[in-house]
Amino acid sequence: MIKKILIANRGEIACRVIKTARRMGIATVAVYSDADANALHVHKADESIHIGAAPSKESYLVADRIIEAAKKLNVDAIHPGYGFLSENAAFAEKCKQNNIIFIGPPTSAIEAMGSKSAAKHIMEKAGVPLVPGYHGDDQSESLLKKSADDMGYPVLLKAAAGGGGKGMRLVNAEQEFKEALAAAKREASASFGDDTMLVEKYLTQPRHVEIQVFCDQHGNGVYLFERDCSVQRRHQKVIEEAPAPGLAPDIRQQMGEAALKAAQAIDYVGAGTVEFLYDKDGSFYFMEMNTRLQVEHPVTEFITGEDLVEWQINVAQGQPLPKKQNELSMHGHAFEARIYAEDPENDFLPSTGRLSLLQPPQEDRHVRVDTGVLEGDEVSVYYDPMIAKLVVWDEDRDKALQRLLKALREYYIDGVATNIEFLYNVAASKPFREQDLVTTFIEKNKQILFADDVSANVEKLPMMAALMLLSEQQQTLKSDGDPTSPWSLPTSWRANELHQQTLKLHYAGNDFELNVSVLNDRQAGLTTNTWTVSYRSNQWVISGELSEHSLMVNLDGHRQRFTWSQRDNQFVLFAADEAYHFTHQTPDLGVEDDAASGQGFNAPMNGTVVELTVEAGQIVEKGATLMVMEAMKMEHSIKAPAKGKVTSFFYQAGELVDGGAPLLEFEQDE
Template sequence: MIHKLLIANRGEICCRVIKTAKRMGIATVAVYSDADQNALHVKLADEAVYLGPAPSKLSYLCGDKIIAIARKVGANAIHPGYGFLSENAEFARQCAKNNITFIGPPISAIEAMGSKSAAKHIMQQANVPLVPGYHGDEQAADILKYHADTMGYPVLLKAAAGGGGKGMRQVWHANEFNDALAAAKREALSSFNDDHMLVEKYLTQPRHVEIQVFCDQHENGVYLFERDCSIQRRHQKVIEEAPAPGLSETLRQQMGEAALKAAKAINYVGAGTVEFLLDVDQRFYFMEMNTRLQVEHPVTELITGQDLVEWQIRVANHERLPLTQEQLKIKGHAFEARIYAEDPNNNFLPATGRLSLVKTPNESAYVRIDTGIQEGDEVSVYYDPMLAKLIVWDQDRSTALARLQKALSEYFIDGVSTNIDFLSRISQIDDFKAGAIDTSFIEKHHEQLSSEYKLAYADIVPIAALALLLERQQQTNIAKQDPYSPWSVQSVWRANDNYQEALKLYVNDESHDVLVNSLMSQDRQLFNLEFQQQNYTCWGILDGQQLISSINGHISTSTISGNSPEKVLFTAQGRVRFSRALIDLGLNEDTHHTNNFTAPMNGTVVAILVDTNERVEPGQTLLVMEAMKMEHAIKAKTAGRVSEFYFNVGELVDGGAELLAFHGEEGA
C-alpha cells in the first residue's frame, strides 16, 4: 500500500496531486529548485526537499536525485505529474529497481508510445485509423522532403518523441521545408534530446478530440468519454471542454472503443489519453497516446464526478477500477481555460516578473481553480508559463459557457501580462458559442481576438479619471485626517469657487482629454467630467485596490493595481493600462524595425544561423533564443551584415540585452 507519496513535479499539478493524496490519508513530499523554494506546492506538502538549481536539467529532470530523496524520506511511491519525467521509461525503470511504485503505466507501454513513429506502427497493426504520413527511420532531410513532396502540402513535421507542441511545424510550401525541418529538429533535440522526425499530411479543418482511458492490473479497461481540445495556439491547448460539442453517441462510442483498442494493444495500465484528429467528414485518425495524466483532466472529472488522481493511486495499489463502462455517465458540461503568463498581442511571447496582484473568482460547485501560484510569486524564465487552470461546470454547454465568461471577468492578475482577456474574447465569439470549432479557430478569428477590439473608451475613461482624482485625494496626511476638508483637496481648488482643470489621460497609450469640475457636497466630493462631448457626474471610494465608482448613477466595483504613474484597471472589457503621462514601454512598432537587436526576454541562445560579415536578406533568421520552452527567432528587418554576435550558443541572456551588431545596407 502507498503510505508516502513524492510528487516529482512542481506548480499546479503538484498542488493538485497533494490535495487528493491528503484526502486519502497519504503523506506527501514535494521537491523544489532554487526558483521554487517559496512556491505553493512546497507549502502544501507535508515535507519538502531541495532538489537543485533552477534549470530543469539540474533539478526536475534529475531522476537519480529524485529517487535518492524518495529513499531518504521513506516515500514508497512517486507521482510524476505531467511533463518532466512523466513519460520517461528509464525513470520508471529506476523506480522499480528501488522498490518505489511509479504511478504510471508499465515501462513497456511508455516505451511503445514514447516514439510517435513506433506508436503509429503499433496502431496500424491494431487497426486503429491513422493519418497518412511517413513514420520511418530514414531521417535524411532529402528523404523526409521526398515524402512530404509525394503526399502533397501542407504537411506537419512532428518530433517522434514530442509532446505539448514542441518540435512541431506546419509546412505549407516545398521551399519552406528545410528551414522548418531544421527548426523542428533543433527544438526537439532541446526538449527531448531526440530529433527523430515524422511527416504527416496536415488536415486543414480538423478538431482535436481525445479520449480518456483507464486500465487496471486485472485486465479491466474503460473510457471516460472525450474532451475537445481544438482551441490551440502554437499547437498548445488553451481552452478544453467535455463532452465534445456536436458529437453523436454513435461516434462517441466508436472513438471510445478505438481508444481502448489502442490501450489494450500495449497492455496499458493506469490513466492514459488517446488523441485523435476528427475531420469534417466525421472520420477520426489516431494522432498519439499520452501515457500520463493530462493537463486538461479536470473537465473529465467534473462531467463524471470521479477523481482521476485517486483512480491512479488505487490502480497503483493493485485495486480494480472503481466503475465499469456501464456505470460511467456524462453529467453536464465543463470548460477549462489555461491561464498563461504571456502576451497574446506579441505572438504569445511568455512573460516573466513578480505577481503584484492575484485575485481569483470564488470557488464553488461550479467553479474550480487549479493553481500553483500566489500573490508575490516570481514567474521565472525556467519553466512553462502556465499559471493556473480555471475550470467551470454546469448542466449544459450554454450555462457552463456563461459560467466561464463570468469567472474570467473576475480573474485579475497583475505584474505580468496574461492571456485572461484573450480567453474571454474567445468565449464570446459566436462560432465558439455555437461549438463551431477546429484547430485553426484562433487564426480564423484573429481580428475579433485583437486586444483593441471594440474597446469602449466612454465606459473606461471616466472610471480611470475618477481613480486618479481619488488617489490624489489620499496623497497627504491631511486628507486621511479629514477627507471632506477643502484644505485636503490636492487639486487646483480655490476658496469660494469650484475648481476646473484639464486632465490628460492615457489609456493603453492612447491620449484622452478630460475636463474636470469639482464641488463639495454634504457627504462626499463630486466630480463633473466632460469627455468626448459627454458629461459625467461621478463620485467614488478608493480603498486599497478596490474602487467603488458612481458614473451618472451607475455604481460598480472595480479592481485597480499598480503604482504611480501607471496603473491597471480591471473592467468588464478586460485589463486596461492607464496613467497621467504616457509610459514608454519600449514596445512601439518601430522597435523591431531598427538595427538594434535586443533579447525579447531572459533566455538562452540556442543557435546562430549566419556568419559574421555574411550578407543577409530581409526576414532571414540570424539567431534563435529559447525561453520558457519556446523558441524566439531574431530576424533581420533589412538587408545587411552582422559584424559581431555578443553571445555564444548556450549562454544565458537578460531580457533587453543587445544580441548583435547589425549594419544595414545603404538604402535598405
C-alpha cells in the same frame, strides 16, 4: 499498500496529487530545486527534499537523484505528475528495479507510445484510423522534404518523442521547410534528447478531441468520455472543455472504443489520453497517445464526479477499476482556462517577475483553482509560466460559460503580464459561444480576439475615462490624505480657471485624446465624481464610484457595473462582450527611452541563446532569423527588420541573457 508517495514534479501538479493523497491518508514527499525552496508544493507536502539546481535538467529531470531521494525516505511509490519524467520509460524501469511502484503505465507501454512513428505503426495494425504521413526511420532531410512535397503543403513536422507542442512546426510552403525542420529538430533534441521527426498532412479545419482512458492490471478498461482542446496557441492548449460540444453520441462511442482499442493494443495500465483530430464530416484520426494524466483532467473529473488521481493510485497498487463502462455517466459541462504569465499582445511571450498581487476567484462547487503559487512568489525563467488552472462547471455549456466569464473577471494578478483578458475575449467571442471550434481558432479569429475596430469601441471610451479619473483620484487622496485641499484634486484645478484636463489613452493600437471638464462642483476645493467627457463629435456626462475591483459608471443616466484591474498605468475593463485593455499615457517629459531606440534587438525576456543563425557581416533579407533564444520551454526568434547585416553579436550560443539586454548590432542596407 501505498503508504507514502514521492511526487516527482513541482507546482500545481504536485499540489494536485498531494490533495488527493492527503484525503486518502497517504503521506507525501515533495522534491524541489534551488528555485523552488519556498514553493507551495514544498510547504503542502509532509516531507520535502532538495534535488539540485534551478534548471530542470539539473534537478527535476535527473532520474537518479529522484530514485535516491525515494529510497532515502522509504517511499512506496512515485507519482510523476505530467511533464518532466512522466513519460520517460527509463525512469519507470528504474522505479521497478528499485522496488518502487511507478504510478503510471508499464515501461513497455511508455516505450510503445513514446515514439510517435512507432505508435502510428501499432495503431495502424490495431485498425485505429491515421492521418496520412511519413513515420519512417530514414531521417535524411532530403527524404523528409520529399515526403512533404509529395503530400502537398501545408504539412506538420512533429518530434517522434514529443508532446505538448515541443518540436512541432507548421510548414505552409516548400521554401519554409529547411528552417522549420532545423528548428523542430533543435527543440526536440533539447526537450526530449531525440530529434527524430515525422511528417503529417496538415488538416485545415480539424478539432482536437481527446479521450480519457483507464485500464487496470486485471484486463479491464473504460473511457471517461472526451475533452475538446481545439483552442490552442503555439500548439499548446488554452481553453479545454468537456464534453466536446456538438459531438454526436454515436461518434462519441466510436471514438471511445477506438481509444480503448489503442490502449489495449499495448497492454496499457493506468490513466492515458488518446488524442484525435476530428473533422467536420465526422471522421477522426489518431494523433498520439499520452501515457500519463493530462493537465486538463479536472474537466473530466467535474463531468463524471470521479477523482482520477485516486483511480491512478488504486490501480497502481493492484486494485480493479472502481466502475465499468455502463456505470459511468456525464453530467453538465466544464471548462478549464490556463492562466499563464505571458503577453498575448506580443506573440504570447512569457513574462517573468514577482506576483505582487494574486487574488483568484472564490472556490465553490462550481469553481476550482488548481495552482502552485502564492502571492509574492516569483515566476522564473526556469519553468513553464502557467500560474493556475481555472476550472468551472454548471448544468450546461451556456451556464458553464457564464461561470467562466465571471471567474475570469474576478481573477486579479499583478507583477507579471498575464493572458486573463485574452482568455476572457476568447470565451466571450461569438465563434466560441456558437461552438465554431477549430485548432486554428486563434489565428482564424485574430481580428475579434485582438480587437482593433476603433469605431465599434468608441462607446467604451467614457467608461475607460471614468476608470482612469476615479483611479487617479483615489491614488491622489491616498498620497495626500486631505480631500478638502484643491492641491489634492486630480482634475487640473487652477485658481480662477475651469476645471479641465486632457486624458490620453492608448487602446487597440490607437491613441485617443479625451477632453474632460468637471461638472457641478459641490463647493470650491471639493472633489467631484461627475465629468463631461468629449471625443471628436461625441460627448458624454459620466459619474462613478470605484471600489477595489468594481467600477460603477453612470453614463448619461445609464448605470453599469464593470470589474477592472490595473498594473502600473495599464488597465483592463471587463465588459460583457470583451476585456478592454488600455494604457493611460502620461505626459512626455522628454526622457529618452533607450530600450525603444534599440530597433528591437534587446532580449525580450531572461533566457539562453540557443543559436546564432547567421555570421557577423553576412547580408540577410528582411525577416531572416538572426538569433534564437529559449526561455520557459519556448523558443523566440530575433529577425531582421530589413535587408542588412549584423555587425556584432554580444552573446554566443549557450550564454544566459537578462531580459532587456542588447543582443546585437544591426546595420540596415541603404
